[in-house]
Amino acid sequence: MRACLPWYAVVTFALTYPAWAATPGPLPPEDDKQLARTILKELVEIKTTHESGSTVAALAIQQHLLTAGFPAGDVVFVAPADRPTKGNVVVRYRGKGTGKPVLFLGHLDVVEANPQDWSVDPFKLTEKDGWFYGRGSIDMKDGDAALLEALIRLKREHFVPARDVIAAFTADEEAGGDSNGPAFLLKEHRELVAAGLTVNLDGGGGAFKDGKRVYFEMGTSEKTYVTYTLETTSPGGHGSLPGPDNAIYRLADGLGRLQSYKFPIMLTATTRASFEKFASLDPGPQSADMRAVAQTPPDPAAAERLSQVVRLNAQLRTTCVATLISGGHAENALPQRARATIQCRMMPGDTAEDVQSALTAALNDPKISVTLDAPPIVSPESAPTAQITAKVAGVVHSMWPGVPIVPTMASGFSDDRQTRNAGIASYDLSGVWADVDENRAHGRDERVGVQEFDESVEYTYRLVKAMSKKD
Numbered sequence: 001m002r003a004c005l006p007w008y009a010v011v012t013f014a015l016t017y018p019a020w021a022a023t024p025g026p027l028p029p030e031d032d033k034q035l036a037r038t039i040l041k042e043l044v045e046i047k048t049t050h051e052s053g054s055t056v057a058a059l060a061i062q063q064h065l066l067t068a069g070f071p072a073g074d075v076v077f078v079a080p081a082d083r084p085t086k087g088n089v090v091v092r093y094r095g096k097g098t099g100k101p102v103l104f105l106g107h108l109d110v111v112e113a114n115p116q117d118w119s120v121d122p123f124k125l126t127e128k129d130g131w132f133y134g135r136g137s138i139d140m141k142d143g144d145a146a147l148l149e150a151l152i153r154l155k156r157e158h159f160v161p162a163r164d165v166i167a168a169f170t171a172d173e174e175a176g177g178d179s180n181g182p183a184f185l186l187k188e189h190r191e192l193v194a195a196g197l198t199v200n201l202d203g204g205g206g207a208f209k210d211g212k213r214v215y216f217e218m219g220t221s222e223k224t225y226v227t228y229t230l231e232t233t234s235p236g237g238h239g240s241l242p243g244p245d246n247a248i249y250r251l252a253d254g255l256g257r258l259q260s261y262k263f264p265i266m267l268t269a270t271t272r273a274s275f276e277k278f279a280s281l282d283p284g285p286q287s288a289d290m291r292a293v294a295q296t297p298p299d300p301a302a303a304e305r306l307s308q309v310v311r312l313n314a315q316l317r318t319t320c321v322a323t324l325i326s327g328g329h330a331e332n333a334l335p336q337r338a339r340a341t342i343q344c345r346m347m348p349g350d351t352a353e354d355v356q357s358a359l360t361a362a363l364n365d366p367k368i369s370v371t372l373d374a375p376p377i378v379s380p381e382s383a384p385t386a387q388i389t390a391k392v393a394g395v396v397h398s399m400w401p402g403v404p405i406v407p408t409m410a411s412g413f414s415d416d417r418q419t420r421n422a423g424i425a426s427y428d429l430s431g432v433w434a435d436v437d438e439n440r441a442h443g444r445d446e447r448v449g450v451q452e453f454d455e456s457v458e459y460t461y462r463l464v465k466a467m468s469k470k471d
């Protein structure tokens with residue numbers, strides 16, 4: 001996915017925008033700009049849907065890196081033995097060996113696109129009215145192209161990083177992914193991707209509102225996906241002789257109690273900073289509540305008022321919701337069993353055990369069992385430390401002076417959960433700007449602004465350079 005901007009459509013921006021808003025950012029040298037566009041076109045035109053796989057794209061990237069002069073031993077193509085189309089390519093740009101490597105991530109796969117739904121061919125890059133159209137143009141072949149171009153440019157300039165820079169172009173991030181690249185690399189080829197820090201270009205980035213720059217998002221965390229099954233049984237029997245013990249009614253009563261249960265308010269360093277930043281960006285009706293909720297301890301009345309907004313509620317607490325239900329076995333028989341699926345998104349720091357205990361307590365019926373479907377891929381927060389924030393601000397402000405940088409928690413998940421689960425602090429730092437009200441990733445007529453893409457190429461070059469420095 002392109003980690004959706006969790007705040008867009010939430011915040012009612014003030015009527016006055018700050019003055020730094022509209023100036024275009026610096027562009028790369030002409031040759032680099034053209035090369036990045038050529039690579040973007042090449043990648044968009046290699047179909048990398050779940051069905052097609054990512055191997056052809058990974059091999060194309062490998063070829064570019066070899067041509068640029070990276071030693072063959074440092075440009076490794078790997079695919080799972082039983083999934084040869086789910087290829088990944090990992091390049092190591094060797095540094096002076098000061099500090100643990102920094103790992104850049106870019107997924108190569110895209111969501112399926114039905115040409116009938118589009119106004120242009122989704123698997124051709126079409127330039128029209130200042131936009132590049134094509135599947136993956138903003139999720140995230142733009143980031144892949146910018147990253148690859150940055151590596152080629154740095155190599156040509158004989159840049160030597162302080163620490164190794166690793167870039168992994170990977171398979172199967174989008175839905176249906178059964179050969180997720182980062183998971184496979186961390187499990188089977190750990191030596192290729194062992195790093196002290198991950199930068200993922202699949203999220204973050206700048207937000208325009210009415211054509212003006214309003215903020216730049218640094219993704220530091222996401223919620224953890226975890227699912228439980230509730231089950232209850234009853235003796236059953238003939239449908240003509242109902243008694244008090246009925247699995248369907250018992251489950252329904254339990255679900256009713258669950259519906260009114262709210263997990264406690266939980267603030268992280270990220271969400272506290274998000275609320276503070278957005279309160280200052282948006283002197284609107286919610287800003288006083290946002291400030292009050294960012295305090296320690298958070299103001300419960302303010303939290304309660306903000307919780308009325310679905311997207312803000314998701315920022316404030318772990319959520320669980322019934323998504324599937326089944327029960328009974330025949331029209332004319334009393335049910336012997338009823339089941340429900342409860343889908344939860346845990347706050348970073350919450351645990352599957354704690355959530356299970358809370359569900360059990362809220363159900364308040366020992367005859368309803370709660371079981372965990374699968375152990376979650378726990379994704380702890382990568383704190384927006386002063387050090388990382390300063391580093392990111394240095395790059396962002398060299399491009400777009402003065403824009404506020406907001407750390408954010410995504411309510412969905414990305415490949416960051418793999419690297420964070422492996423103990424590597426991970427930040428989403430795409431350099432593409434897009435309108436807060438536009439979200440075409442995964443949808444029809446996906447597009448990226450031409451000027452915004454060109455700027456992101458220059459930004460990514462500066463980002464790789466800055467992140468390769470010793471901490």
Ligand SMILES: [Zn+2]
Nearest residue numbers: 001002139202
């Ligand atoms: Zn994505």
